[in-house]
Amino acid sequence: MTTQNLIVELFVEELPPKALKRLDEAFASVLFEQLKTMGLTSDDSALTSYATPRRLAAHVSHVWLKADDQTVQQKLMPVSVGLDAQGQPSPALLKKLGAMGVDTSDVPALLASLKREGEGKKESLFLDTVVNGATLDTGLQKALDEAIAKLPIPKVMSYQLETDCELPGWSSVHFVRPAHSLLALHGSTVVPVRALGLRAGNTTQGHRFEAAKSPVVISDADSYADTMLVDGAVVAGFSDRRLSIAQQLAHAAEKLGDGYQVLMDEDLLDEVTGLVERPNVLTCSFEEAFLQVPQECLILTMKANQKYFPLLDAAGKLTNRFLVVSNISPEDAGAVIGGNERVVRPRLADAKFFFDQDRKRSLASRVEGLDKVVYHNKLGTQGERVQRVRAIARAIGQQLGGDALAASADKAAELAKTDLLTDMVGEFPELQGIMGAYYARHDGLSDDIAFAIEDHYKPRFAGDELPRSLTGVSVALADKLETLVGMFGIGNLPTGDKDPFALRRHVLGVLRMLIDKDLPLDLPSVLDQAMGTYGSGVLTHDSAKDDLLTFAYDRLTGMLREQGYNAQEVDAVVALRPMWGEIARRLAAVRAFAALPEADALAAANKRIGNILKKSGEDVSPSVNESLLVEDAEKALFAAVQSTTPKADEQFEAGDYTASLQTLAALRAPVDAFFDGVMVNADDAALKANRLGLLAMLHGAMNRVADLSRLAA
Structure with missing residues (x-):
């Protein structure tokens, strides 16, 4: 066959x-x-x-x-149930085999076909049966x-x-x-x-x-x-059709010359591939007067509403030409081209009308209107929210750049949401922030404020760019933190795959800004400031801050692992919950330490020390009475800690975490000798307490950069 x-x-x-x-x-x-x-x-x-x-x-x-037919081994029952004392089939076995369609008339042949597996009470009977292939x-x-x-x-x-x-x-x-x-x-x-x-x-x-x-x-x-x-005039393969469209788009742009390039959008390309069976790319145009409208508006209306591919010039600016993927290929494409040009014109005219109308009012004049827009039924209006974001942005700006940055962050935060009340954003919500920047410049505001208004939504997705200035960073952090604190404060936590307010994305955005921008901000204290902007009785979830911090550190752990960091290294650093801006340097230090020959032994010793201190059941003070040091090994360890720790601490305070851990690597030999020759749980209570104090001193010195015990296998 x-x-x-x-x-x-x-x-x-x-x-x-x-x-x-x-x-x-x-x-x-x-x-x-x-x-x-x-x-x-x-x-x-x-x-x-x-x-x-x-x-x-x-x-x-x-x-x-x-x-093909298949031989399948089926488990029947325990031997003790299937066979009697003489080894003959029991009624229960015969009944089961009969139900399976097995001929039970020839008992010797039947017994020969049975298999026994297992031992003692677990020994069972099995039968090989042939299953006809489908x-x-x-x-x-x-x-x-x-x-x-x-x-x-x-x-x-x-x-x-x-x-x-x-x-x-x-x-x-x-x-x-x-x-x-x-x-x-x-x-x-x-x-x-x-x-x-x-x-x-x-x-x-x-x-x-x-x-x-x-x-x-x-x-x-x-x-x-x-x-x-x-016969069917259909390109049946999705990938073949998609490739044909991409090639036709590139060829059409090349034919126009002058550096024309297609604004290629992978999602739009997939969607258009799903709209046509035999693609035919045509070149169309619109009146140059529409180019006075911000190109983001024109691009969005062409892509979202009409499924067209805009064409850019060599400098990346939008031109008045665009490409259409038609599903028909007439000898004279003039009617198809003319029809698409007629269809897009009213859309572009609407965008121009919205843009002209919006500029008749300043952003500042729209601030009061936010008081009439409900943000959340438990958290108030957009106007109330803006006041909270302003307060958080001022506090962050003050920490990052003093009075000047605080003032610019406050101004940008005040205006950041006003474009939500414009006609353009009402029609195209995807342009929020972008249109705010255009209108801010029209109002005579600085580029710093305009950029901050546009950037305060960033990063909007994984891999998105970060805000361009510290003003934008301050407002973006404030906006996301206000949302996180508010939602966690009323107990609106993400569950499973449900996250309607995109809180996971907000946390990842905060983490990226703090880490990538190396910002000297302490997240717990910033959260306290954010929570303080809410009135009494608004935040009803008692453990909101702790839950939010745990949520943030969980996201951080996942993010770092996705970036290729070793899970143990990530856990070692995150366990101490350091300042976010220090995380990259601490990870680099831990990775360098893990490569040292002393690393495994010190990590194992660190884990052992932690367990000893935990089992002692006491709040051990990291102090040592030298007169109670009896054994040579404990004297040597104390001397090594005394000589090594100051240098390691100095390097730590200077931010040289790699050097600090490498300095501490010298403790391996005296630590090994201590555990080989010293009994920590001595009968003498004073000796025991002194040795626990020495271990606590060592434990504190070794775990300033990271919890090294997490590196132990």
Whole structure:
């Protein structure tokens, strides 16, 4: 028996373009995995997925018509239950075997087929049975049902389908879009499967307007893509179509010359790929007068509303030309180009109108309007929130740059949310902050204030740039901290995957600014200042600060590990909860220390010391009475601590954490000698207390940079 290739296609109404890529991957991968699980694929089998706005398809090579039979070992029951004292089958065993369809008439043969495994009371009886391999008809039906059931459908539709049985009537079908036909070919043979009320055949439909034939007949599985292209005028592969669009966009920009470049957006490229079956890129234009509007507004309206690709000049400035991905290829594209230009013009005119109207009022005149905008029913209005952000921004600015920075941070914080009341941001919420910066400059404010207004939302996502100035940093920190403190203060904590106020993103933004900007801010004290901006009785969650700090350090640990830091090194540094700006230097110091030959022994000793001090049940003072040092090893350790610690402390205070830990590495030999020759828990209480004091002194000296015990295996 030889294998043949398989093609399965589900032809439907237009699928959601933003979801098409996920639907494509899910449909094909689940179908393939199910066939593989049932043994219908071979080691050489390969998967190729296809997806257009109106179809999901999967091609699997080297598929068997029937899977091999398999021998399966089944556990029956304990030997003590299955066999009597003479070793003959018990009634319970015979009943079970009969239910399994095993012939029990020949007892000697039956006993010979049984296997015994285990010992004593755990010894059990097993039987090898042959399970017939799945046929392609039944296996593909199961795989297809599973692939449809597991599709990540954004929203399910319900529609009526006329039944194809002898009794007339209608049945309800639930799917992402109404399905019209099902194609399933193994080689050139139709596989008789069903789905969504449809029977499989060998036909499908091509392009709505440009297909050469209707229906399109697929002769065999391997001719699917070529037949769809020639007879159906459809580029069936999602990745092939996406690549074609990208190449056509680049070629169209190159043809224009003068350094034109496409503003490529990967998400938009995916979405447009999900909108067309045979892409055709056309060049269009709009009136240059619209370029007086901020280019962010024009770009957003072209991309979000019209799915167009803007064109930039060599300097990165928006031009009045744009590219359209059409789904038709007429001989004369003039009508298509003209239609798209007519469609975009009112959109751009709206943007210009909003921009002109917004500039008739200053940002300062909009501040009072924030008092009428509800922020949260427990936390007040946007106006009240702005007052809290201003107070936090002033405090941060004072710490980072004195009175001047505090004043500029206060001004920027006062105006940062006012663009929420503008027409432009009302139409395009994605432009909040950006439009505030434009309007601030129009009002005659400095670039520092304008940049801070624009940047106070940053970083908005992983890898996003940070605010450009300390004014922007102060306001961005204040804005995020106000949100975090408020939400934690009313007990609105993230749970599982639910985080409606993006508190995880806010914490990561705070961490990035504190660490990457190396800011000398102590987070607990800043949180105290932020909590102080709320009136009495507003923050009702008693452990809000502790919960928020734990939440922040958990996010920090995850963030550092994702950046490639060793988990033990991260835990060692984070355990001490140092100033955020010091974390990178402390991590570097710990990594350098871990590479030293003394590191493992000192880390293990540190862990041992910590356990000893913890088990002592006492609040051990790090002090030593030299007259009570009896053993040579404890005298040597005390002398080593006395000579080493001052230098290590001096390096620590200077911020040279790497040198501080390397200095302490010299303690390895006296520490090893101490544990080899000294009994800490001496019978003499005074000696015991003195030795515990020596260990406490050593423990404190070694763990200033990081908790070195976390490095122990």
